[in-house]
Amino acid sequence: MTRDRDEQLFEYLLRLGDSPLILAQRLGEWIGHGPVLEEDIAQTNVGLDLLGEARLWLALAGEVEARFAPPGRDEDRLAFLRDSGEFRNLLLVEQPNGHYADTTARQFLFDAWHVLLLEALERSREPRIAEIAAKVVKEARYHVERSGDWVIRLGDGTELSHARMQAAVDALWMYTGEMFSPDDCELGLIDAGVAADVRALAPPWRARIDAVFAEATLAVPDEAFMQRGGKQGAHTEHLSRLLAEMQVLQRSYPGLSW
Amino acid sequence: VSDSSETRALAAILDDRREARTRPPLSAIWHALAGLPDPEVPVISIVELGILRGVEWDRDDPSTLVVVVTPTYAGCPATEMIGNAIREALAAIGAPRVRLETRLSPAWTTDWIAPEGRRKLRDFGIAPPDGVRTTAATIDVSGVSPLRRARVSVVCPRCGSAATQLVSQFGSTACKAQYRCLDCLEPFDYFKPH
Numbered sequence: 001m002t003r004d005r006d007e008q009l010f011e012y013l014l015r016l017g018d019s020p021l022i023l024a025q026r027l028g029e030w031i032g033h034g035p036v037l038e039e040d041i042a043q044t045n046v047g048l049d050l051l052g053e054a055r056l057w058l059a060l061a062g063e064v065e066a067r068f069a070p071p072g073r074d075e076d077r078l079a080f081l082r083d084s085g086e087f088r089n090l091l092l093v094e095q096p097n098g099h100y101a102d103t104t105a106r107q108f109l110f111d112a113w114h115v116l117l118l119e120a121l122e123r124s125r126e127p128r129i130a131e132i133a134a135k136v137v138k139e140a141r142y143h144v145e146r147s148g149d150w151v152i153r154l155g156d157g158t159e160l161s162h163a164r165m166q167a168a169v170d171a172l173w174m175y176t177g178e179m180f181s182p183d184d185c186e187l188g189l190i191d192a193g194v195a196a197d198v199r200a201l202a203p204p205w206r207a208r209i210d211a212v213f214a215e216a217t218l219a220v221p222d223e224a225f226m227q228r229g230g231k232q233g234a235h236t237e238h239l240s241r242l243l244a245e246m247q248v249l250q251r252s253y254p255g256l257s258w
Numbered sequence: 259v260s261d262s263s264e265t266r267a268l269a270a271i272l273d274d275r276r277e278a279r280t281r282p283p284l285s286a287i288w289h290a291l292a293g294l295p296d297p298e299v300p301v302i303s304i305v306e307l308g309i310l311r312g313v314e315w316d317r318d319d320p321s322t323l324v325v326v327v328t329p330t331y332a333g334c335p336a337t338e339m340i341g342n343a344i345r346e347a348l349a350a351i352g353a354p355r356v357r358l359e360t361r362l363s364p365a366w367t368t369d370w371i372a373p374e375g376r377r378k379l380r381d382f383g384i385a386p387p388d389g390v391r392t393t394a395a396t397i398d399v400s401g402v403s404p405l406r407r408a409r410v411s412v413v414c415p416r417c418g419s420a421a422t423q424l425v426s427q428f429g430s431t432a433c434k435a436q437y438r439c440l441d442c443l444e445p446f447d448y449f450k451p452h
Contacts, residue, residue: 038425038426038428038436039426041426041428041429041430042426042427042428045428045431045432046428048331048333048334048335048432049331049332049333049432050333051333052329052331052332052333052334053332053333055332055333056332056362130363131362131363131365132362134362134363134364134365135329135332135362135363135365136332138365138367138452139331139332139452142427142450142452145427146427146428149427
């Protein structure tokens with residue numbers, strides 16, 4: 001691979017790794033705060049799966065980086081020593097937990113996309129990407145079953161839970177657009193058969209959203225202005241606060257290990 | 259053979275052969291690894307769990323043993339503990355030089371749990387995976403979402419009743435879900451098909 005292609009690949013792997021990493025951190029915030037014990041356990045188990053996935057992508061990113069900027073950074077350096085402008089996660093996943101409907105809406109909108117993304121990446125011409133995708137897609141399928149169930153339970157629940165679920169979906173909808181809009185970095189790798197063509201994921205994603213929302217008696221929001229920028233490092237203010245907590249130990253005591 | 263570099267090379271080969279003669283046979287290595295319990299489900303061994311994918315001596319360095327392990331779930335916190343346990347067990351039988359390799363492909367599935375392992379899980383009070391994996395739903399959510407149709411039936415490991423209900427898709431570890439039996443009323447863990 002050429003140097004340019006490696007730099008592109010590194011950039012793409014950060015996008016793959018940062019979204020599950022940041023969402024895992026958000027879900028970890030529920031530890032000890034879940035509405036019932038089972039949910040406390042479930043949220044953090046989903047978070048653990050996502051953290052495991054993030055580690056695989058970021059470790060691979062570090063290997064690729066070593067090829068054009070030796071020695072490259074390992075997964076810990078990438079997670080703990082980058083600033084918010086260097087993170088490439090979707091804006092959706094950095095949004096605060098809010099109440100349970102907010103967390104549930106964020107999770108379902110992401111999970112439905114995540115499964116489709118990983119299924120596309122299973123066919124990547126880069127074998128290391130394909131094998132990670134094949135490994136974690138099984139976990140993602142389980143997640144979307146669960147988060148979809150919760151959308152239905154809350155949406156088709158009480159008057160209050162329905163109102164909150166609808167409000168949560170309405171508020172987060174503007175962060176879903178960037179999931180399906182590739183930029184130059186992605187376009188080059190899509191042409192090479194390495195990256196997933198996220199444009200093609202929009203119709204099946206929408207079909208799943210429609211089906212679950214119908215059962216949940218929720219209205220799909222009208223087309224609206226879509227926020228973008230997460231994949232390019234232009235984040236909402238929430239990411240800096242999240243990183244302050246996630247990175248504090250390594251920032252205060254560089255190189256610290258258990 | 260007067261050249262000293264050749265002499266050294268020859269000596270190194272003889273050293274390697276001597277080491278190769280003293281290293282434990284692979285059968286003893288598998289036996290030692292078969293005695294290692296999974297840290298989170300200690301009733302079955304890592305061999306029965308199906309996560310040990312291969313053991314062989316390194317071709318370039320015959321005194322180093324290469325142990326290939328595959329993770330169950332990507333974020334399973336037991337992975338590191340398992341690696342340490344493997345090193346300790348192998349050092350104890352005379353194979354101190356171990357290189358652990360992680361293999362992701364093909365991805366681990368619960369189909370790889372040995373029949374003996376399934377029996378031990380059931381005896382321990384964990385319902386083993388039903389062996390039917392589909393790409394869509396792997397679990398019956400009718401207990402928590404009554405509108406959804408039952409897709410799989412999980413048998414209570416205590417009383418054998420098929421009248422059971424899902425409590426939560428996640429349990430005490432990443433690999434388990436929580437169920438309750440509607441006959442004996444006991445809660446139990448279900449090892450999710452994966």
